[in-house]
Amino acid sequence: MPGVADVRAWLGERRDATRFQVGRIPFAELDGWSFDGPTGNLVHDSGRFFTVEGLRVSIDGDRPREWQQPIICQFEVGILGILAKRFDGVLHFLMQAKMEPGNPNLLQLSPTVQATRSNYTKVHRGASVRYLEYFTGGEPVRVLADVLQSEHGAWFCRKRNRNMIVEATGDVPEHEDFRWLTLGQLAGLLHLDNVVNMDARSVLACMPGAGGPTALHSDVELRSWIAAERSRHIVTTERVPRAGLRHWVQGPWSIDHEERRHFRVVAVSVRAGNREVTRWTQPLFEPYETGIVAYVTRTFEGVPHVLARARVEGGFLDTVELGPTVQAIPGNYAHVPASERPAFIDLVSSADPSRVRYSAVHSEEGGRFLNAESRYMVVEADEDEAPIDPPAGFRWVTPGQLTMLAQHSHYLNVQARSLLACLNAMAARGAAGAALTP
Amino acid sequence: MPGVADVRAWLGERRDATRFQVGRIPFAELDGWSFDGPTGNLVHDSGRFFTVEGLRVSIDGDRPREWQQPIICQFEVGILGILAKRFDGVLHFLMQAKMEPGNPNLLQLSPTVQATRSNYTKVHRGASVRYLEYFTGGEPVRVLADVLQSEHGAWFCRKRNRNMIVEATGDVPEHEDFRWLTLGQLAGLLHLDNVVNMDARSVLACMPGAGGPTALHSDVELRSWIAAERSRHIVTTERVPRAGLRHWVQGPWSIDHEERRHFRVVAVSVRAGNREVTRWTQPLFEPYETGIVAYVTRTFEGVPHVLARARVEGGFLDTVELGPTVQAIPGNYAHVPASERPAFIDLVSSADPSRVRYSAVHSEEGGRFLNAESRYMVVEADEDEAPIDPPAGFRWVTPGQLTMLAQHSHYLNVQARSLLACLNAMAARGAAGAALTP
Numbered sequence: 111m112p113g114v115a116d117v118r119a120w121l122g123e124r125r126d127a128t129r130f131q132v133g134r135i136p137f138a139e140l141d142g143w144s145f146d147g148p149t150g151n152l153v154h155d156s157g158r159f160f161t162v163e164g165l166r167v168s169i170d171g172d173r174p175r176e177w178q179q180p181i182i183c184q185f186e187v188g189i190l191g192i193l194a195k196r197f198d199g200v201l202h203f204l205m206q207a208k209m210e211p212g213n214p215n216l217l218q219l220s221p222t223v224q225a226t227r228s229n230y231t232k233v234h235r236g237a238s239v240r241y242l243e244y245f246t247g248g249e250p251v252r253v254l255a256d257v258l259q260s261e262h263g264a265w266f267c268r269k270r271n272r273n274m275i276v277e278a279t280g281d282v283p284e285h286e287d288f289r290w291l292t293l294g295q296l297a298g299l300l301h302l303d304n305v306v307n308m309d310a311r312s313v314l315a316c317m318p319g320a321g322g323p324t325a326l327h328s329d330v331e332l333r334s335w336i337a338a339e340r341s342r343h344i345v346t347t348e349r350v351p352r353a354g355l356r357h358w359v360q361g362p363w364s365i366d367h368e369e370r371r372h373f374r375v376v377a378v379s380v381r382a383g384n385r386e387v388t389r390w391t392q393p394l395f396e397p398y399e400t401g402i403v404a405y406v407t408r409t410f411e412g413v414p415h416v417l418a419r420a421r422v423e424g425g426f427l428d429t430v431e432l433g434p435t436v437q438a439i440p441g442n443y444a445h446v447p448a449s450e451r452p453a454f455i456d457l458v459s460s461a462d463p464s465r466v467r468y469s470a471v472h473s474e475e476g477g478r479f480l481n482a483e484s485r486y487m488v489v490e491a492d493e494d495e496a497p498i499d500p501p502a503g504f505r506w507v508t509p510g511q512l513t514m515l516a517q518h519s520h521y522l523n524v525q526a527r528s529l530l531a532c533l534n535a536m537a538a539r540g541a542a543g544a545a546l547t548p
Numbered sequence: 549m550p551g552v553a554d555v556r557a558w559l560g561e562r563r564d565a566t567r568f569q570v571g572r573i574p575f576a577e578l579d580g581w582s583f584d585g586p587t588g589n590l591v592h593d594s595g596r597f598f599t600v601e602g603l604r605v606s607i608d609g610d611r612p613r614e615w616q617q618p619i620i621c622q623f624e625v626g627i628l629g630i631l632a633k634r635f636d637g638v639l640h641f642l643m644q645a646k647m648e649p650g651n652p653n654l655l656q657l658s659p660t661v662q663a664t665r666s667n668y669t670k671v672h673r674g675a676s677v678r679y680l681e682y683f684t685g686g687e688p689v690r691v692l693a694d695v696l697q698s699e700h701g702a703w704f705c706r707k708r709n710r711n712m713i714v715e716a717t718g719d720v721p722e723h724e725d726f727r728w729l730t731l732g733q734l735a736g737l738l739h740l741d742n743v744v745n746m747d748a749r750s751v752l753a754c755m756p757g758a759g760g761p762t763a764l765h766s767d768v769e770l771r772s773w774i775a776a777e778r779s780r781h782i783v784t785t786e787r788v789p790r791a792g793l794r795h796w797v798q799g800p801w802s803i804d805h806e807e808r809r810h811f812r813v814v815a816v817s818v819r820a821g822n823r824e825v826t827r828w829t830q831p832l833f834e835p836y837e838t839g840i841v842a843y844v845t846r847t848f849e850g851v852p853h854v855l856a857r858a859r860v861e862g863g864f865l866d867t868v869e870l871g872p873t874v875q876a877i878p879g880n881y882a883h884v885p886a887s888e889r890p891a892f893i894d895l896v897s898s899a900d901p902s903r904v905r906y907s908a909v910h911s912e913e914g915g916r917f918l919n920a921e922s923r924y925m926v927v928e929a930d931e932d933e934a935p936i937d938p939p940a941g942f943r944w945v946t947p948g949q950l951t952m953l954a955q956h957s958h959y960l961n962v963q964a965r966s967l968l969a970c971l972n973a974m975a976a977r978g979a980a981g982a983a984l985t986p
Contacts, residue, residue: 253769253772258775330693330955337712340625340957427866428865519778
């Protein structure tokens with residue numbers, strides 16, 4: 111069985127073979143994209159793919175807030191699908207070496223199929239999507255997971271993708287851009303920076319588990335807490351013209367927040383050999399700096415738990431989803447008093463290395479986000495730092511409970527799912543993940 | 549243990565004791581409610597309770613449609629809660645004899661607590677909500693069910709209520725408007741017309757079950773089908789001013805569809821003794837005729853199944869929820885060709901009495917809807933009438949699978965939950981429900 115080094119070598123070889131180039135361009139050089147006259151929304155001539163519009167968000171509750179921001183609107187549901195197959199009784203997953211223009215290293219391991227509806231209905235008039243037939247009923251399969259999951263609520267307006275894992279029952283043709291990998295190999299790769307892409311992490315998190323050991327709170331208590339958190343907030347969102355957004359400024363190369371915080375909208379030109387079409391331009395969202403995505407972990411009565419946070423994000427379809435303990439871009443809070451900084455951010459960002467159970471840099475979806483990297487961490491804490499009765503909006507859950515919730519829509523946000531894939535990778539690695547292995 | 553007749557007698561006695569009157573009034577006589585100047589939206593002076601606005605719905609997919617309609621907007625999440633307690637080891641449920649102005653017989657059995665957020669935060673300055681403390685952490689309880697569930701997607705814009713069943717661990721004070729009833733008694737009452745109100749039916753459907761016998765499709769296959777159905781439709785909704793709605797006409801007493809179909813908006817004046825305040829006026833939605841809400845049922849390999857339909861309704865938060873086999877107001881289809889009538893409507897409405905396993909008239913929520921009655925039915929079919937491979941958008945499921953889905957938001961619409969409570973009542977009644985008792 112090839113090791114992590116072999117997979118990296120193969121990725122490097124595919125990277126060399128495809129010779130792709132990505133460069134920033136001014137908006138005026140976008141091909142097929144333009145700013146719509148009255149609204150200033152960034153749209154494609156075909157009316158498909160996605161648009162960049164404006165969103166006004168107001169949150170009523172304990173801490174009322176209101177803001178405006180650019181937002182990516184993409185209401186079609188795409189397919190993120192991993193094809194699985196047993197070889198000698200061991201389940202393998204067919205992973206793709208795929209280029210996405212926003213990835214810092216361009217090419218990462220992605221699901222077998224990663225297709226917007228525009229992709230597979232051929233709006234772009236490119237090649238057909240390889241292996242798609244396994245996810246659309248064309249080939250016989252056994253469904254292991256199939257669930258609509260949200261993506262970044264801070265950047266997307268109600269975006270969801272169908273996260274699927276299906277097991278092939280017959281022979282599957284090979285292709286040089288694809289490799290069969292075991293969960294063990296994927297676990298090893300998930301410990302490396304920028305190898306397993308966001309979509310792959312999200313889909314892997316939806317793999318059903320065997321049920322876990324006894325949790326601090328029962329499943330019904332956990333769902334009850336989620337219902338309570340959803341009732342506590344009233345979130346109102348309204349799509350508004352992009353052009354009139356308060357505090358956002360449009361230049362020839364980018365649309366920026368006037369304090370240069372959060373993210374900016376930019377444009378790139380892409381040339382590639384193994385994509386469905388060989389040249390295109392497109393807008394991307396670019397965060398200003400690396401984020402932190404972290405679970406604080408503790409063991410109660412021998413059972414590892416992580417601290418989940420009920421998060422309100424403007425782009426969620428439902429009011430609240432569970433996120434990691436910390437999910438923040440630290441620089442966004444540089445100007446605010448300590449009392450308004452996200453809870454546990456200092457615990458996580460200044461943790462002694464002996465407390466860090468997992469740490470790797472991963473990118474968010476490279477088809478929409480440019481250099482959107484976050485350090486994903488799991489940090490062990492004690493009762494003083496993270497009490498068994500946590501602050502409002504937080505709750506201790508087991509990885510098994512997160513896996514149960516990941517079988518349904520609207521429960522785990524994309525960062526929580528990414529980090530769940532990392533938790534599972536820690537457990538699979540054994541010794542390195544001992545703290546979280548039941 | 550008191551029988552069904554005793555409960556009806558008690559309801560009649562409470563009805564006599566409270567002397568309430570409901571009368572239609574013109575909009576001009578609404579007190580505290582008015583039409584907002586520019587939009588024509590019907591709003592309360594306090595800015596709370598609910599508003600009647602306009603909604604534009606467009607559905608992209610196999611059969612694109614677009615329409616405009618008045619819609620009730622109420623974004624606060626209320627609590628529908630049933631308090632349970634064991635007496636001699638048997639679980640009892642504390643049901644309330646509650647008046648709602650839109651119920652044809654005014655007073656029906658409702659959950660212990662039925663409170664909008666406005667109710668329990670005292671916007672109306674009335675009496676406090678009895679037993680509310682059991683649902684808000686004030687009294688120790690064991691949570692049996694707690695889930696946000698949608699209400700009528702054809703009449704509400706993204707309305708959800710928290711459906712809760714909690715078991716009291718200590719003594720519970722008595723009150724003359726409340727009675728402890730067993731599941732068996734409730735099953736008997738659910739076979740009567742207009743006794744168990746919509747909120748009670750919805751909450752009872754969320755009571756967890758023991759898991760059922762083997763279904764035709766596994767749970768993961770069922771969820772996969774739901775994910776596929778959600779991906780198949782793109783639903784876009786936009787709140788628009790009520791005043792400019794196409795095909796709707798405002799008169800002094802009502803707002804009607806120009807073809808007098810669907811429903812109309814009316815106003816009523818209410819006087820009552822046992823409500824939180826003793827007199828008020830309010831708008832209500834009034835359908836033009838009685839609806840049909842029905843499951844077609846068949847038994848496969850000894851296991852009873854019902855035929856669920858993936859429904860798109862404009863007011864759903866998520867695109868699709870599962871509804872009954874038939875959910876329709878027959879008159880709305882009187883003018884359309886047979887091929888466009890809802891599937892299975894003729895099978896259900898002209899079923900031979902020997903095929904009818906359940907039939908009772910129930911009302912929808914009497915706090916928002918006036919005389920909104922539907923005949924709830926369960927009708928046995930054969931392979932010719934309802935094949936094991938049903939038309940697109942339909943799928944055979946077991947009552948146990950519906951119960952599993954009812955533990956989560958976004959799966960079962962309110963009619964499906966009502967009818968699930970009826971299915972459970974059939975099973976509890978034994979002989980009468982033999983066809984659906986595993």
